[in-house]
Amino acid sequence: MTKLTDALTQQLLTDPQRPLIKSVDEPNWITKGEFRTDVMRIMSALTNAKIGHLDQVLVCLDNSIAYPELMQAFWTQGVVVHPVSASTPAAQLLTEWQEQNYVAMLIDPNLETEILAAITLNEINLKLISVAGLKLLVDPDQTVLRAVAPAAEISEDDLALILNTSGTTGKPKRVGLTHRLLFNAATYDRESQQMTAADTTLITMPMFHINAQAMSVLSMRLAGGKIVVAPKFSASRFWQQVAENQVTWSSVVPTIITILLLNQTANEQYQKYQKYLKLRFVRSSSFALPEDKFRAFERRYHTQILEGYGMTETASQCTINPFDAPKIGSAGKPYKTEVGFLINGEITKAPNRIGEIAVRGDHVINDYLDSHQDSFRDGWFLTGDLGYFDEDGYLFVKGRIKEMISRGGEKVAPAAVENVLNQLDFIGQVAVIGLPDEIYGEAVTAVVIPKKAQTHDLEAEKQAIFDYAAEKLAKFQQPTQIYFVSEFPLNATGKVVRPKLHEELVQQLAGEAR
Structure with a gap:
């Protein structure tokens, strides 16, 4: 086992009757014991399908409570998972499948007909297996000669997760995150945001993204807290969901904060459920929130916003505003991350000098799966973002260089x-x-x-x-x-x-x- 899989396994063995995860639309919680049973069943199905150590699986699913169960089962078996958007067209999925030679693809049953039609059309040989009510498409050409599923000791530096960058131009770069990187990142998220077993998070961000994977799910699993999963963000139901599930924090983006401020139903729902709320903070990332919206949200909803800075390549955050000393407009201070700025070919940490933000640490990749060494220099990852430190060491992000x-x-x-x-x-x-x-x-x-x-x-x-x-x-x-x-x-x-x-x-x- 790795530190990641061991921590996830041990967490399920403590107090197995304790509620762990639920769908936002369902009244009943899945307990730790029930979660562990589901994980074991998925692992058994993978073994029977001869899928194991270092096999790579493409996953195309909507948010659901099955997602974290699947991820733990895959990682415990040493399988590498590549989640993509549930809205990915079938033709694009099959192109990705063929280009990367994945051994299997996990899809929602709603995609089955379209995928099977495309497989027949392109004469692709795949085998369908049911896993946790979902469809697992296995490439028999890769598994037919196997007597059993590949098994070996999982290394800390084995890949666990492949994510596409949210780049806005060209073909997305594939980011490979190891067991070590994910465990370190989730640990730092838990520490910096003071998460405990008393916390409950609401996930509204898509689970194929690092925000939901590490910032929300893994950090709360390590903290021993509870997880509520929404299929997607709903402004009109957000405050009801937070109140009814006793949510203490949620990770969002500035777009969500803006929508909550503007949506009339959201404002009405807040007034209705305000007295039932236990929300400690919302964690906002992706880009800086304008000051007027920042202040308006905190004033209207009596909830602290914690802004931070991170990306897929760092397996989560690099900086975060301290609870007791936030600076509006900043992305906070570095946490377990070294941050500098590339100016005229040199890395500097001097204040008030704008340059390309560069980061390094034990949760940061050192190359993409499809190598792009121009994004790295002397152990630093060059983010492509412009920024600077103020005199107090707070990071201010000024936008993308290419923008x-x-x-x-x-x-x-x-x-x-x-x-x-x-x-x-x-x-x-x-x-x-x-x-x-x-x-x-x-x-x-x-x-x-x-x-x-x-x-x-x-x-x-x-x-x-x-x-x-x-x-x-x-x-x-x-x-x-x-x-x-x-x-x-x-x-x-x-x-x-x-x-x-x-x-x-x-x-x-x-x-x-x-």
Whole structure:
């Protein structure tokens, strides 16, 4: 066993009657003992299917209480798991299957018909096996000559999890996380956020993402706490779910916080369930929350926000705001992670110097599965994010390097402009991108979703944005173009897909010019 699998196993053996996990829509909890029984059944099914040590399995499932059971069973057998979005088309799943030569694929029964039709069409030889009510498709070409499932001592440096990065351009990079990296990351999450067996977390983030896998599930398993699983985030039901399940914390993204502030039903539900709430904090990551929304959420919902910074490549967080000394707008201080900034080819930790954020530690990868050594230097992982330390050692993230707008030789960080424009009360959400400009190279362009439940004079609001930007921003930072839209293209974790937004606007403008 590894430290990870041993900790997960031992945790189930202590007080087996204690509730451990439940679906948000079901009244009954699964106990530790019942969870362990399920894990053993899944392990038996894998053994019978001759799947074992270092085999790689593709998983395409919606959030459910079976997900953590499956992960523990796979890891205890030494199997490597690659979770992907439940909305992944069947054709894409099969392409991934063939490219990476996975030994099996675990899917929701709803995908069975489409997958089987595609298999027949492409003459792919797969065998269907039922596992925990789900469908396990096994490649018999890889297992037929096996007398038994592969078995060996699992190493701390064996792969446990493969995750696609949430990159916004090109083909996602595959991040390989070992047993060691996952255990270290989850341990640091538990410590830094003071999780105990008395805590209950609500999972609304997708389980194919590192946020749910390490930040929520593994950290709470190590803490001995309880887990409530929602199929997805629901603004209208969030406060009811938190109250009825006595949730003490939840990991979210700024998009969720913004939606909760704007959603009328969410506000009504909070008033109804407020007296039953036990929520200690919400943990927000992915990108910086604008100050006005940060303060509005804490004031309206009487709940502390802890902002941090992390990514798939670090198996979770690198920095976190301390409970007793948070700084709004910052990603907090490094926790069990070394953080520096690449400036002119050198790594520095000096304050107030903006550079590419570089991190290293015993929870950080040293390469991608498909090697990209240009992302690493002297043991440091180069994140592609811009940031700096203030005098007190708090990290401030200023945006992605590749998202920087080049206007007339000046570099504009979209996040800096967005933070200013978010102060305007008629703006629900704003994304700043660069659009082609014949003179300056790129035009600083603000794309705005107006607040719902308000009457809008878009021309007047456009002028208000220009005027406010002229007052608050340097000349080169001020938007020269403004567009209003009803929604942004988002990835599975709630981030704006800026290249897609850029493409949509360019196509729209080209169509109008015809």
